[in-house]
Amino acid sequence: MHRYAKRKVLKMKPPIYQIFGSENSLDADLVFFIEEMPNTVVEKLALSKELSQSITSFFPEKELNTNLAVCKNGHLTEVYKGTTDELNNALFYTYDFHKQNKENQITKLLVRDVNLKFLRSTRIILSFVSKTEYRVLVKKALNGNLQERIQALENLDLTKIVSFGKGKNNNDIIKSIAFQLGQCIALHKGKELYTKNQIAEHFPDLRKYLFREENVNLNDLQKELLYFIELLKTRSLNMKNMSEYKYEDKNDFSYAK
Structure with a gap:
């Protein structure tokens, strides 16, 4: 196990996670909330795998599609996969479609980019x-x-x-x-x-x-x-950036109404 992943797992027992997405999905899409995002892809993957293994027994008949996210002040500030605004709002809007083990971690919607x-x-x-x-x-x-x-x-x-x-x-x-x-x-x-x-x-x-x-x-x-x-x-024709970027690098985390 990567040292970073081991440190994070030991710090978070049991891991806080939230299921999101379609209510009739064939897989289980979920996000683990962590305090700080690892620096490298290798570290992120190692942590994601380790956290996934800790809860597989709760999803015996489904394949887990896991993600990592940092949540502060009721909204996401950084994600491993995808874009911060989309994952944030997806977690909020689809929370009630699934049996959750924690209250909704997302209390603020982000303006979509x-x-x-x-x-x-x-x-x-x-x-x-x-x-x-x-x-x-x-x-x-x-x-x-x-x-x-x-x-x-x-x-x-x-x-x-x-x-x-x-x-x-x-x-x-x-x-x-x-x-x-x-x-x-x-x-x-x-x-x-x-x-x-x-x-x-x-x-x-x-x-x-x-x-x-x-x-x-x-x-x-x-x-x-x-x-x-x-x-x-x-x-x-009106795009300021024509290459992909991180949501948090180009947006000020304006809250959607």
Whole structure:
């Protein structure tokens, strides 16, 4: 065990964690609250694994997707994976969807950074198709700037992809792409959605992908991707930062009303 992880585990018994996300998720998404974020990815991973192992017996039939976060004054100030504003608000809004062992640690909502969400989702969607016939195009785009990524997205035709890569579950990836598209498009319109049910309610055409229905064509998913691209192109004209950044580095932790 890494020394940092061992020190943190010993300091936090039992660990304080909170479940979040869709009420009918196949996995268990949860966040461990820690006092200070480790400096390196290796340390963060070691701590996350160690804390996860300490509670696996409480989730015998589910795979744990764990994250780390620092919480101060009722809101997150730093996270291991994802963006601070999205995770903060997701924890708040989906708290009651799960059986929790502690009171809601989040008492303050953060103003969402919509441009950051679009930047991150752009990278995520391209990464999902990086093992397909578009891999050369996507690899170049992921190493390039935002305009190159937009051009790569414009060249994607999800309806023609047969497999997302050896060992990959097509339905899982399709579900994840639909989830990202639904979240982004809704957020652009001022609506925060954090569960499959919420996204499916607002975007009925995405329901079949979100719930991993078999043998469905991807026409509706492609349609939403094209709409996402148009929104991204318009937003990019006024973006001050065209590369991903940490929420806390560019925002003043303004509280949402």
